[in-house]
Amino acid sequence: MAALILPSDWIKNWDKSGKNEFFQFFQDLAGKPSSDEFKDLQTALYELCWHVIQGSLKVEVAASLLTDVMELRDDMPSVLADVFCILDIETGCLEEKHKRDHFTQLVGACLICVPDGMLKERLDPETLESLGLIKQAQQFNQKIVKIKTKLFYKQQKFNLLREENEGYAKLITELGQDLSGNLTSHLVLENIKSLIGCFNLDPNRVLDIILEVYECRWEQDEFFIPLIKSYMCEHQTLCHMLGFKFKFHQEPNGETPSSLYHIAAALLQHNLIALEDLYVHLLPLDSSIVEEHKREILEAKQIARKLTMVVVPSEKTEDKEKEKEKEEEKNEKPPDNQKLGLLEALLRIGDWQHAQSIMDQMPAFYATSHKAIAVALCQLLHLIVEPLYRRAAVPKGAKGSLMTPLRSKQAPRPAERFDDLSRDVFTMLCYLGPHLSHDPILFAKIVRLGKSFMKEYQSESRQDTKDKMDSLLSCFLSIADQVLLPSLSLMECNACMSEEIWGFFKLFPYQHRYRLYGQWKNETYGHHPLLVKIKAQTVDRAKYIMKRLTKENVKPSGRQIGKLSHSNPTILFDYILSQIQWYDNLITPVVDSLKYLTSLNYDVLAYCIIEALANPEKEKMKHDDTTISSWLQSLASLCGAVFRKYPIELAGLLQYVTNQLKAGKSFDLLILKEVVQKMAGIEITDEMTVEQLEAMTGGEQLKAEGGYFGQIRNTKKSSQRLKDALLDHELALPLCLLMAQQRNGVVFSEGGEKHLKLVGKLYDQCHDTLVQFGGFLASNLSTEDYIKRVPSVDVLCNQFHTPHDAAFFLSRPMYAHQILSKYDELKKAEKGNRQQQKVHKYIAACEQIMAPVHESVVSLHLPKVWDDLRPQFYATFWSLTMYDLAVPHNAYDREVNKLKMQIKAIDENTEMPLNKKKKEKERCTALQDKLQEEEKKQLEHVQRVLHRLKLEKDNWLLAKSTKNETITKFLQLCIFPRCVFSAIDAVYCARFVELVHQQKTPNFCTLLCYDRVFSDIIYTVASCTENESRRYGRFLCCMLETVTRWHSDRAVYEKECGNYPGFLTIFRASGFDGGNKADQLDYENFRHVVHKWHYKLTKASVHCLETGEYTHIRNILIVLTKILPWYPKVLNLGQALECRVHKICQEEKEKRPDLYALAMGYSGQLKGRKVHMVPENEFHLKEQPVRSATSGTLQNGPGNTGKPAVAANTSAGKAEEGTAEDSDKSKDKSQAAQKAASKNSTAANKVNSSNGSSTPNSTKGSKEKEDKEKTTKEKKEKKDKNPASTPEAKAGGKDKQKEEKPTDSKEKTPKADKDKRKDDKKEEKSKIDGKSAEKEWSKERDVSNDSKTKEGSKVEKSAGTGSMKSLVPRSEGVESERAEQKRRKLDAHSSPSHSSAVKDNLNDFKDSASKHHPNHSTVLPKSKEKDEEKKESDKSRDRSNEREKKEERKDRKRDYSNSDREMSQEAKRRKDENGMSSSKHSKSASPSESPHSNDKDSSKRSKSTSKDKSELAKPEKTSGGKKESRHDKEKSEKKRDSTGAKEEKKHHKSSEKHR
Secondary structure, three states: OHHHHOOHHHHHOHHHHHHHHHHHHHHHHHHOOOHHHHHHHHHHHHHHHHHHHHOOOOHHHHHHHHHHHOOOOOOHHHHHHHHHHHHHHHHHHOOOHHHHHHHHHHHHHOOOOOOHHHHHHHOOHHHHHHHOOOOOHHHHHHHHHHHHHHHHHOOOOOOHHHHHHHHHHHHHHHHHOOOOOOOOHHHHHHHHHHHHHHHOOOHHHHHHHHHHHHHHOOOOHHHHHHHHHHHOOOHHHHHHHHHHHHHHOOOOOOOOOHHHHHHHHHHHHOOOOOHHHHHOOOOOOHHHHHHHHHHHHHHHHHHHHHHHOOOOHHHHHHHHHHHHHHHHHHHOOOOOOHHHHHHHHHHHOOOHHHHHHHHHOOOOOOOOOOHHHHHHHHHHHHHHHHHHHHHHHOOOOOOOOOOOOOOOOOOOOOOOOHHHHOOOHHHHHHHHHHHHHHOHHHHHHHHHHHHHHHHHHHHOOOHHHHHHHHHHHHHHHHHHHHHHHHHHHHOOOOHHHHHHHHHHHOOOOHHHHHHHHHHHHHOHHHOOHHHHHHHHHHHHHHHHHHHHOOOOOHHHHHHHHHHHHHHOHHHHHHHHHHHHHHOHHHHHHHHHHHHHOOHHHHHHHHHHHHHHHOOOOOOOEOOOOOOEOHHHHHHHHHHHHHHHHOOOOOHHHHHHHHHHHHOOOOOOHHHHHHHHHHHHOOOOOOOOOHHHHHHOOOOHHHHHHHOOOOOOOOOHHHHHHHHHHHHHOOOHHHHHHHHHHHHHHHHHHHHOOOOHHHHHHHHHHHHHHHHHHHHHHHHHOOHHHHHHHOOOHHHHHHOOOOOHHHHHHHHHHHHHHHHHHHHHHHHHHOOOOOHHHHHHHHHHHHHHHHHHHHHHHHHHOOHHHHHOEOHHHHHHHHHOOHHHHOOOHHHHHHHHHHHHHHHHHHHHOOOOOHHHHHHHHHHHHHHHHHHHHHHHHHHHHHHHHHHHHHHHHHHOEOOOOOHHHHHHHHHHHHHHHHHOOOHHHHHHHHHHHHHHHHOOOOOOOHHHHHHHHHHOOHHHHHOOOHHHHHHHHHHHHHHHHHHHHHHHOHHHHHHHOOOOHHHEEEEOOOHHHOOOEEEEOOHHHHHHHHHHHHHHHHHHHHHHHHOOOHHHHHHHHHHHHHOOOOOOOEHHHHHHHHHHHHHHHHHHHHHOHHHHHHHHHHHHHHHHHHHHOEOHHHHOOOOOOOOOOOOOOOOEOOOHHHOOOOOOOOOHHHHHHOOHHHHHHHHHHHHHHHHHHHHHHHHHHHHHOOOOOOOOOHHHHHHHHHHHHHHHHHHHHHHHHOOOOOOOOOOOHHHHHHHHOOHHHHOHHHHHHHHHHOHHHHHHHHHHHHHHHHHHHHHHHHHOHHHHHHHHHHHHHOOEOOOOEOOOOOOHHHHHHHHHHHHHHHOOOOOHHHHHHHOOOOOOHHHHHHHOOOOEOOOOOOOHHHHHHHHHOHHHHHHHHHHHHHHHHHHHHHHOHHHHHHHHHHHHHHHHHHOOOHHHOOOOOHHHOHHHOOHHHHHHHOOOOHHHHHHHHHHHHHHOOOOOOHHHHHHHHHHHHHOOHHHHHHHHHHHHHHO
């Protein structure tokens, strides 16, 4: 820098030009006033002096220049003195002494131009001494110290009170005089001024004394404030004085007097001092306050943690000791908080602005957490709200103490209107927060103000005013959230406040209330240290109570719960609900213990339950994903019990369920189900007893008394509450519609990856709740309410997409209501008491109400549907109930008898008080009268309905298409959807079918309807859910009950079915007899049909049990359990079922325990029913193979070649209505069967010479031929005379199997005996006959392909008894064949093989006929004489039997050993597969084998060997008897005869070989 300012050239050329340039430069710098130039001037002087010190410039030269420069500026000496000061310090530090000398010389030379005083100020004393300016440096230093001390540290000594004591005494007297007179501050001030002047008093001290006196007389604000205001000149002085006063009291144990706080507050209020100036004088510091607050929160959280922790007893004692020590420490006096003291004083005088400013400096609620502050603020609030409270919120009869308002003009203005509250009151309350708890009276006032505001708000009709009030509404909600509820938590069990706040809250909609509760529960308790502790203590206490809660101590525990709930319901209920979710046995005691709760607590409980249900962290399914979680089930049970017992608002819960349904979630329907069940007493269960079901078909009173498991009494109030909640919030119809839609959507929306079992449960839950809820609405809503809310059926189905069954279910009560009201209306209009007139009016009412319904249902289905069913029939079916069809007299009698017994028991009870006895008896008697009246009313109603149906029935069914189509549509659109809807509907469907039959409805084929129901239940059962299968089982049970009643007694059958069109059968005759004939199905043939149905049920059941599918097995077991009273009735069918069920028990024991339990349950019940089962021959008579002309030919069912054939055409309707399509199909199938039969017959003939059903030698064949010739005419005559008297089999299906298989041992003996007698005579004849029989067989094949197919299958499978007939439409081709066969029978055709022509294979039944064990032999009837002759020859047959057996065994061993091995293996394999011994197999119980048998198996079976036969012969001896019956021999003869001529030829060859 020196180089820049003073170039070195100037120094070198100093004499020539340097001095002038330098001086010029100084002149330039001195002329510029800027600060930068001043710095340059200083630097230039410094550089010049530094050149002198270094010796570059002579001292004299420099001194002369400096002397010149001094004249340029006035302050130049001072600048040079500063430069010398710097250089003095620098040169003093240098080691070069010469430089220091140069500096001293320079300064000495400049003494002329720089004054001595300046140098003495700035230079070091040693330098001054060397310059000679001072004598001694040491003395100079001492002198400086003394002067400084005197100047800066020594105070002047005032006399204070010592010297001027009279003046101060007069001052205190002046200020302390009585101020009540006319004395004013102005007069006193004048006197004070005089005293100051007279006694020379210090003015500040005078002010201090004024403040001291004011402090002593702090209530005299009106005097001292004006005095101080007049006396003062400066605010700062007053503030310092007050600050010194506060600091005086900040000693460790000092306590600031309240009077000081008061005068500070008063001065602040009157703006005589500024808060910012005073605040800095107060302790503690803000930072320490924040730390203290944080520490409090931390301590509170630690306490909470300790309370929730599990602590060992030893640790508990240690913790208690520590806590005691801490408490002792806390009890020590805390340091005085002057800021809070000032705040309290400000609040007491009403200076809200300054108080608010202080509170803003502190953490939230820190100030008000101190009781004194809270109480002061509450007091201020009292004063502000008083006028408004007196005007608008004082309850009737209440007086209250009057409040004196604040005198200060600066205080907040009192509130006169609700709008004024938003000025200060709401803000103050927000600062107060939970500490409003210190003043319950103010709490009540605020709540009552809120209540009156809400009433005013709700009654306000003008929208603009209401919009302005909305802001106030939101303020009140905020106050409720931030102040009222937290304050309630800190109040100690104040039930009155709880009820008071409920009076306010109940005016809010539940959405607002629940939001408040949510904030209270989840947010509030975390914000305040006190509330953190309270929460922990509440949980701790709740644990204590819940551990000890039992059924025995409900009352004391309930009181404790009540006390705890008044203040902290959310915390308490949260814990209780968590316990209930784990332990459902707590539900009953908890519900009973809740009776001490307040209304607010009940409302909070409802919220807590909904929150627990909606907890997103909880899974609503168990881990196996097949069942609903137990916690959800527990909460649902609690809901039902609590909402029924206590008056809790239901709207929130119902809306929650509705919202869940909207979201496609149906788990929570469990809650609705429980609530309706408990509150309305409407129970939904499919496990109803028969008695309950019967009671449910009666009136409302009978339902209530006998229809439910639990007698739920006193539901009137609770059901009314539920109804009101639904109607007020318009939830009744939406819930119904959502349930109906969700039911069908469950599989798709909730199915997903879920287990089929769970999906089924959800479907059932949805459906059951819909039925239950619909039932509740129907029984509780008034007609007007119901009609107003439920739209018509077509709207429900087409617009709301409600399934048809649900739509009619919802509409049904509406129709009943409307018809009754219209009926009453018509009765009143025209008064006629005659029964006939009443009936006509009822029918007129029905027509008026149902006509629009008939029109609306047309849109529900395609037009094609109405070709068969009339809309009137469809609507009638769906609109009626069991109540309309029959009166349950037994149920009414049962309940009346129960009541009589009760009355009797009451009379006999000596302990009961008389007045109670009287009441109970009156109740029972009134109930009895009600029931009898209800029964009478229902009886009249049923008679009217039946009369109406009788008139309508002729128009129900149209004959536009076949009866088969009609029945299909009836089942598809009416019966099947409704029979699985509810248990009552299942019974209704069965009874309706019976009713339609009894009404002799035209075009309704009862037989066909029952056949379609029983024929193939596999698909129906497989597609049911668990509850649907129960209902379906109940439906089948009712249908079977009717069928069994008809089957059991000929008289009943003749009476109820004999001349009814439903049992009319049509026979198709060939052209020669002039067309079709109609005939009634006779009793015996009906019994055959029933047996077929039983067989079909067995077959379907076995199939389902063998699938291995969970749903199939579960459902069929449920169905079988339901129909157990009426099925199985036949012993062999029962055994087949028992075997399969036993197998299920073994297989599922470890894998699927629920199936195992079902199977074991059914198995046990089935064994119990065994005594009621009968052999097949007792269940129905076995059929004769050749029928007379009157009996007609009948058709076989599927796989029924092994069943006795029906002797009349049971498929009358189907045969008549078979379409061309059916005919084509049957023709195709019959052709295929012919080819199969021809192959099978040739294969069978190849082995027949060795199997058990043929004779081993020629004597057998020749004997057969002779027998045939002798008995052909006799057989024909017998059949013509007695077509229906078929001799029954001597044993059941089990015996038949044993008799049929080992034919070689017992059936061959008589034939061998005859062979010996006719041996020579018949040899040639048998050969010729064999050839002619062969030709005859080929001729028969051409004539009757279908019958040949049956023969072939018979030969293969050793067919036993005749087949049952099915009810499926027959083709025309088959009809013509049958007519031909019938004609041949009438012409007495000689070939017995024609008897098999009775059995056709039709449509799909052909395949099943060849597959499903048709091992039945066709029985040939014999005359009694023939029987007697043969009995005589028994002994001779027995003797020849042994010889015959030996020869046959040798033959077989020699020629057919291979086939023996093969057949024995096959027999063993079959036994293993079927899982039961051959003795349990029955030819008529073929379902036990049916699913797996096929043509290959049957051909193998035909190769039975002696080993096989001997195995099968063993069980025969035990059950079949030792001697073979004549009937058995006839069966074996028939088997051999039916094989045809080719077989006989083979027999002839084998007999020659044997010979």
